[in-house]
Amino acid sequence: VRSREAILNAARELLTRDGPAAVTHIKVAEHAGTGRATVYRHWPRSEQLLADAMAAVPMPFFNTPTGPVRQWIYNELTALGRELNRRDVRAVATTLANSALWDAEMANRRERFATTLADRVAKALAAASDAGEVTLRTSARSAAALAIGPIYYRSTIESGTVDDDLIATIVEALGTWHDRSGGHA
Amino acid sequence: VRSREAILNAARELLTRDGPAAVTHIKVAEHAGTGRATVYRHWPRSEQLLADAMAAVPMPFFNTPTGPVRQWIYNELTALGRELNRRDVRAVATTLANSALWDAEMANRRERFATTLADRVAKALAAASDAGEVTLRTSARSAAALAIGPIYYRSTIESGTVDDDLIATIVEALGTWHDRSGGHA
Numbered sequence: 001v002r003s004r005e006a007i008l009n010a011a012r013e014l015l016t017r018d019g020p021a022a023v024t025h026i027k028v029a030e031h032a033g034t035g036r037a038t039v040y041r042h043w044p045r046s047e048q049l050l051a052d053a054m055a056a057v058p059m060p061f062f063n064t065p066t067g068p069v070r071q072w073i074y075n076e077l078t079a080l081g082r083e084l085n086r087r088d089v090r091a092v093a094t095t096l097a098n099s100a101l102w103d104a105e106m107a108n109r110r111e112r113f114a115t116t117l118a119d120r121v122a123k124a125l126a127a128a129s130d131a132g133e134v135t136l137r138t139s140a141r142s143a144a145a146l147a148i149g150p151i152y153y154r155s156t157i158e159s160g161t162v163d164d165d166l167i168a169t170i171v172e173a174l175g176t177w178h179d180r181s182g183g184h185a
Numbered sequence: 186v187r188s189r190e191a192i193l194n195a196a197r198e199l200l201t202r203d204g205p206a207a208v209t210h211i212k213v214a215e216h217a218g219t220g221r222a223t224v225y226r227h228w229p230r231s232e233q234l235l236a237d238a239m240a241a242v243p244m245p246f247f248n249t250p251t252g253p254v255r256q257w258i259y260n261e262l263t264a265l266g267r268e269l270n271r272r273d274v275r276a277v278a279t280t281l282a283n284s285a286l287w288d289a290e291m292a293n294r295r296e297r298f299a300t301t302l303a304d305r306v307a308k309a310l311a312a313a314s315d316a317g318e319v320t321l322r323t324s325a326r327s328a329a330a331l332a333i334g335p336i337y338y339r340s341t342i343e344s345g346t347v348d349d350d351l352i353a354t355i356v357e358a359l360g361t362w363h364d365r366s367g368g369h370a
Binding site (some may be wrong): 018020021087090094095097100101103107110111113114118139142144145146148149150151153157158165166169172173 | 203205283287292295296298324327335338341342351354355357358
């Protein structure tokens with residue numbers, strides 16, 4: 001188990017430092033200080049090793065809504081922006097989007113990730129709508145893309161920091177929030 | 186010139202079919218039917234060849250605003266969604282976002298791309314605001330992320346089609362459009 005952890009850590013460090021092409025059996029074994037045979041035994045394919053190393057980066061966003069939802073979404077988007085400001089998280093997110101085009105295992109992970117986030121965002125907004133906290137401007141199927149898309153684009157394409165202005169703009173775009181929700185100050 | 190074009194086409198085909206790791210001097214030379222020395226002479230580094238192959242995919246979005254701007258943005262976002270539905274465009278966009286983390290040349294291209302799009306979107310929205318067509322809900326620095334981010338996320342993470350619902354949601358999120366603009370039907 002310890003060598004497995006050491007190998008996964010080494011793979012993630014190489015991914016972050018040098019990119020996905022650096023996650024080879026040879027380099028990971030060297031970096032982890034283990035034998036190559038050990039790496040091959042656990043992960044016959046280096047793509048699988050890369051995928052498992054990436055899975056260690058947690059994606060705990062939009063998990064447990066607490067009211068008021070407006071403030072909660074604001075906080076979750078802030079946390080997401082902070083995570084995507086980390087080099088290793090950007091490396092994982094963009095490697096996933098890229099390698100999923102050619103690797104079925106990565107495509108499955110991307111699919112699960114996107115579906116989970118979309119379900120969570122839709123559920124939280126539906127609850128806020130039912131409670132009379134918001135009159136939604138988005139459909140459930142557009143909500144995740146509208147909420148997460150700008151933060152993902154700002155981080156991975158604009159290579160910029162997710163600021164309060166962008167988050168506030170997103171929160172207001174999702175719907176008309178009624179005053180008793182208390183704002184997000 | 187002709188061998189240069191053939192090499193770039195071969196590189197782009199390999200990128201689209203097998204991913205960025207397939208864009209090596211050896212494979213590109215084989216696929217283009219040229220000698221390896223020719224490929225090395227034009228592109229000593231394979232990263233440079235990949236970057237040049239990607240540059241051949243045009244990004245003509247948000248270029249020349251025509252009024253009413255609401256309809257124009259709707260059309261531009263539709264065109265962007267259609268482009269990102271193409272496998273080669275997704276390959277280029279996600280390879281750029283990924284490889285820019287480790288390659289300065291790619292980071293420059295990503296930067297130019299993001300800055301150009303952000304300037305164009307901001308300029309068009311400012312013109313519409315000045316003309317009284319819209320009361321903006323976004324700042325100039327958030328507009329591009331809000332407009333393009335959801336489409337990019339839908340295409341590259343949700344791996345879905347950009348539909349009219351998403352585009353209409355984005356257009357309405359940008360601001361309050363005044364009726365004389367004629368809607369986007």
